[in-house]
Amino acid sequence: MLLRNEPKDDNNFSAMAWGYGSTETGAVSMMINEEECRQLRSVGRLSPNVEAMIVDIVTGQPLSVGQQGELLVRGPAIMIDRLKELIKYKAYQVSPMELEQVLQSLTDIVDVAVTAYPDEEAGQIPMALVVRKPGKDLEEAQVIDYVAKRVAPYKKIRKVAFVNSIPKSPAGKILRRELATYARSAIISRL
Incomplete structure (x- = not known):
């Protein structure tokens, strides 16, 4: 997201301020004068009390100038990065x-959480952790088919584990960081 604060006098270019940021970070960097605005391949100086670096997406190691990777930002007004919650299925x-939300509309499900499960070919696949209603015999194929009829092909659930509960905080929020471990243990316990 590029933020621009224009002065009332369009001829006064040096009074312009440009900022780069996102919803989760606010303004990460600022260009506050004409010289900074003209520097190619730059988004300006970091905002006060903000640290940033580009890291390799797989290893998390810092990268040098000109290399592509993931932007990590740290500062007092930075929210948790939601990118980590996304499942990277092939290029999607x-x-x-x-x-x-789709699975919660299935009447035989009491609770559900979806997480990434490692896959050699796709990178990650969507996996559902499902708490069935007592006395219901909901099966993996039924869950997979239900979702497949309601979403794009790349979004389909590819694996299902039936569990007794979903890990949640005292406030009832799904503990997404614990889901990957929870999912692997649910699969191992089925074997």
């Missing part, structure tokens, strides 16, 4: 919350 990004 899949929102777990979107799939959870």
